[in-house]
Amino acid sequence: MGVRIEMLEFIQCVLAKVLIQHDKAIQPCLINKTGFYSAVYQSDPALMHQQLSELIQQALVSAxxxxxxxxxxxNKHLELEIYSDDSEQIASKCTTPEKAFYSQAVCVPEPMIMVQSLAKIESILPSLISHSSLNLTHSNQDAAIHILILDGAEESLNSPMDSDKVTQLTLCNITDNSVNDKGQKNALYxxxxxxxxxxxxxxxxxKAAxxxxxxxxxxxxxxxxxxMxxxxxxxxxxASDGNAALALAQQYAFDLLFLDERMPGLNGSDVAQTLIEQDGKNQLTPKVSLTGLTDPxxxxxxxxxxxxxxxxxxxTKLALEKFLVQWQG
Incomplete structure (x- = not known):
């Protein structure tokens, strides 16, 4: 049965899984030329996973x-082209049979963006810059926005650049099952x-995030x-369960609480009820239930x-985007 799939993120996850299972040390360079952050497509997830896996494995043979x-x-269809190494010939390619729905247009800053890395992806930065249609560069320009990509284990003090002028992004594996309850600042998956x-x-x-x-x-x-x-x-x-969610909500003030309903310890609605009864932080914060329940x-x-x-x-990202409009300034 077809469901709505956020295709850009689906491609990321399938790619990560295939590369981890592959016996070669291959680094991926992903270029998004749709002009949007979100591309929602109606499809069977299992079938789409199989087709993408086969497409990536086909390209890996020559990489x-x-x-x-x-x-x-x-023409509203999503097209994926995969190249091996620095070859200009397409190793594998596919186009969605049906049209996708695109939303959240990419807003590109006017200054050039200087990208450097202390992470494992340093080797793919030249390809990222050459294939991207964005204003990315390796050149050290005073007017450029400076971006430094670090491995998750790296400390910001290891940066060779002036930290006051640099936006540091921490590289995290999208397939990693360990999620810090306090989150990862500026995580780049x-x-x-x-x-x-x-x-x-x-x-x-x-400033209004x-x-x-x-x-x-x-x-x-x-x-x-x-x-998303x-x-x-x-x-x-x-937070990975209801008790952890309640503890965080009692300690920090939030603009929104997204609560899965069925969790160990406390359900999402139990967390909401407790916060209201305690008359403390987040008593009045909107509490959003994430649930598969449909019965009125x-x-x-x-x-x-x-x-x-x-x-x-x-x-889906589309549902979140539509929902957040009422809360964003």
Whole structure:
């Protein structure tokens, strides 16, 4: 059965999984030429996963150190081209049979963006810069926005550049099952698109970014929701169960609470009810239930316990984008 798939992130996750299983040390270079951060497509996830895996594996046969994936929009269809190493010949290619829905246009800063790295992806930066249609450069220009990409284990003090003039992005594996309850500041999820760097720059300069708590005991769902919200310019703090969510909500003030309903310890509606009864932090904060429940009586029960809004799972970036409009300045 077809469901709505956020294709750009789906490609990232499938690519990461295939590369981890592959016996070669291949670095991916992802280029997003759609002009948007979101491309939603109706398809069977299992079938789409199989087709993408086969496409990537086909390109890996002729690759020694790098894959370049270029995603573009052709008459509303999503087109994916994969190149091996520095070859100009397409190793594999596909186009969605049906049209995709695109949203959240990429907003490119006017200055050049100087990209450097202390991370494992340093080798793909030349390809990232040469293939990208964005204003990326290696050159040290005073007027440029300076970006430094670090490995998760690196400390900012190791930066060779003046930290006051540099936006530091921390490289995190999108398939890593360990999520810090306090979140990772400026996390850039590997493998990343060139437009993800732009989004992080815009997020860094947006003083009105929403602070959101996301609680979900399903780690894949938690990681995906966190990544989507961060791409939409939000600051996200994750929690892996109801008790952790309640503890964080009692300690920090948030603009929104996204609460999975069925979690170990406390359900999302239990967290909402407790916060309201305690008359402390986040008593009045909007509490959004993330749930697969669809029965009107069950939904009404959530609202009776303090839930103020409701989003049906699986949540897509498009649904989050539409929902956040009312809260963003």
């Amino acid at each position: 020694n150190y790098q894959l370049v994936l270029i995603v573009s929009e052709k 590997w493998p990343f698109y060139d437009t993800d760097i732009i989004n992080m720059i815009n997020k860094e300069t947006d 929403l602070n959101i708590l996301v609680a979900d005991d399903s780690m894949p769902s938690l990681i995906a929701t966190k990544a 919200l961060e791409k939409l310019g939000c600051n996200v703090m994750p 009586d069950e939904i009404a029960h959530l609202f009776s316990k303090g839930i103020t809004h409701y989003l049906e799972k699986p949540v």
